[in-house]
Amino acid sequence: MQSVDLLTIGAGGGAYPAAFRLAKAGRSVVMVDPKGVMSGNCLYEGCIPSKAMRETAVMLQSQRRFATRGLSGSMRIDYAQMIAHKDAIQARRYQQHAAELAAVPNIRLLQGVARFLSPHEVAVTTATGEQCFHCAQIILASGSEVFAPPIPGAHLCLSSHDLYKPDPTLKKLPGHLIVIGGGYIGLETATFLAAFGAQVTLLQRGEQVLDGMDPALVAQLTPLLDPRVRILTGVDVTAVEASRRGRRVRYRRKGKNEQLEGDIVLMAVGRRPVIPAGTVEIGIAVGKKGVEVGAGLQTAHPHIYACGDVNGRVPLFHAAVRQSLVAAHNILGGNQPLDYADFSHVPTTIFTLPAAAYVGITPDQAAARGMALVTGRYDFAEDARAQILERTEGGIRLFFAPDGLRLLGGWVLGIDAGHLIGQIGMAAASGLTAYDLARFADQHPTSAEGIGKAARSLF
C-alpha cells in the first residue's frame, strides 16, 4: 500500500488542473487513467479533434463564398490529409502535456483502471499488475462515455469515438451519412461532413433538435444550416441493419414505418457518466445524471470530490477545469467548501456552421420562472466584420433584469459566437449592467463591438 496526498481517478479536465495545483503546493499526487496520457476525452475523441475538423470545414466554406470575390478556383476536401492534420494536433498536444508533467516533480501519471476498495483506498489495475494506494484525498473525475441505446443493430453504428480518436475508424468521407440524435455531437458532425460534401440525414427523437437549448435560438439556427443536412424530427428508430450500400435504418415517424439507406450511421444519442467499481459500495450516491455532489463538489465523503462529466452538472471541458480548481481550493482549505463552481454562467457553444452560443438566463428559462427580461439587440447584418466576411446572418442578444438592467444572460448566432459568448458570460458573472457594457468602446472592426451596440440599443 503506497501513501499519497491526492489520487485522481481520470486525468482529464476534471482531474489534472487540481493535480497540478496540489503538486505545486507540495502535495504528492498520482493521476490514474487507462489512456496513460493527460486531457481525457476532450483531446482523445472530443473537443480538439472535432474542432480541428471544423476549422477545415470553415476554410472550405470561406473559399467557396469568396470564389467570385478574389479567391477563384474550387477547393475540395482531402479527407485523409485532414485526418492526418487532426492526428498531428492530438500528438503535438500529448507531447506538450508530457513536458508539463515532467516539469513538476511530485506528480505522476499511472496508466491503469482505478477502483475503490474503501473511502481512503484505491486499487489500480495496470498492465504489470495491481497497485494499491492509501489516499488522503481523492478526486473522482472518470468522465463520461458514449451511450449505446437498446436499439437492435446499434452495434453497426459508428460513434464520435470512431470519428475523432487518433487514427480514427472512419477514414473516408461517406456519400450519405445517417445521424441518430440531434444533440451537440450529431449536429456538429452533420454540418462538418456536409461542408466536405456528404449528404446527411439526421434523425431526432423529439420535436426539437438541441433539446435543452432555448427553442427560439434553435429556430433561428436550423434554417441557416447547410441544406445538405436534412433534419427529420419526431423519429423513433426501431432498427439498424447491414445493407448492400452499407447501413439501413428503420424508423417510425408520424405513425408510419419508414426506412433510409446510407453508407454509415453515426449514433449520437448522448453520453453517460463512467462510475468506477466500488463507488456505490463505499457509500457515494449516484443519481440519474451522475455522482451527486454538494456545492463544494464533495461527495458523501468530504475528502472525495467528483468533478466534470462524472457528476453530470455541465458536461463541458471548461466547466470540468473550473470544478477541478474548486476541488483543489477546498482540499487546500482542509475540506471546507471555501470555493464554489458557478454553474449558472457557463458559456456554451454549439460549433455547427454557423455556430450558436448562449450563457446565463435566456427567454425560455425566464418565462419558465415567470421572470421579465429586457432585450438588447444587435444584428450582424449591420456589422463591419460580418460584411467583410460576407457572413451577415445572426446577431447578438443580451438579456437584462428590468430593474437596474443587470446582465442576466445572452446569446450569439453567427460569426465569432464561441468567442463573444465568453465575454458576455464574464460580464454576466461579474454583475455588469447595460450601462457598463454601453460605455465600453470595444475594438473596431471586431464583432465584439456588437456587445456594446446591443447594450446601447436600449438607450
Ligand SMILES: Cc1cc2nc3c(=O)[nH]c(=O)nc-3n(C[C@H](O)[C@H](O)[C@H](O)COP(=O)(O)OP(=O)(O)OC[C@H]3O[C@@H](n4cnc5c(N)ncnc54)[C@H](O)[C@@H]3O)c2cc1C
Ligand atoms: C465529440 C465530442 C466533442 C466535444 N466537444 C466539446 C467542446 O467543443 N467543448 C467542450 O467544452 N466540451 C466538449 N466535449 C465535452 C468534453 O470532452 C467533456 O466535457 C470533458 O472531456 C470532460 O472532462 P472530464 O475530465 O470530466 O472527463 P473525461 O475527459 O471523459 O476524462 C475522464 C478520464 O477518466 C478516465 N477513466 C474512466 N474510468 C476510469 C477509472 N476507473 N480509472 C481511471 N481512469 C478512468 C477515462 O479514460 C478518461 O480519460 C465534447 C465531447 C465529445 C465526445
Ligand SMILES: NC(=O)c1ccc[n+]([C@@H]2O[C@H](COP(=O)([O-])OP(=O)(O)OC[C@H]3O[C@@H](n4cnc5c(N)ncnc54)[C@H](O)[C@@H]3O)[C@@H](O)[C@H]2O)c1
Ligand atoms: N460544442 C460543445 O461544447 C460540445 C460538442 C460535442 C459534445 N459536447 C458534450 O457532449 C455531450 C454529449 O453529446 P451528444 O450529442 O451525444 O448528446 P446530447 O445529449 O447533446 O444529444 C443527444 C440527442 O439525441 C436525442 N436522442 C436520444 N435518444 C434518441 C433516439 N433513440 N433516437 C433519436 N434521437 C435520440 C436527444 O433528444 C438529444 O437531442 C453533450 O451533452 C455535451 O455536453 C459538447
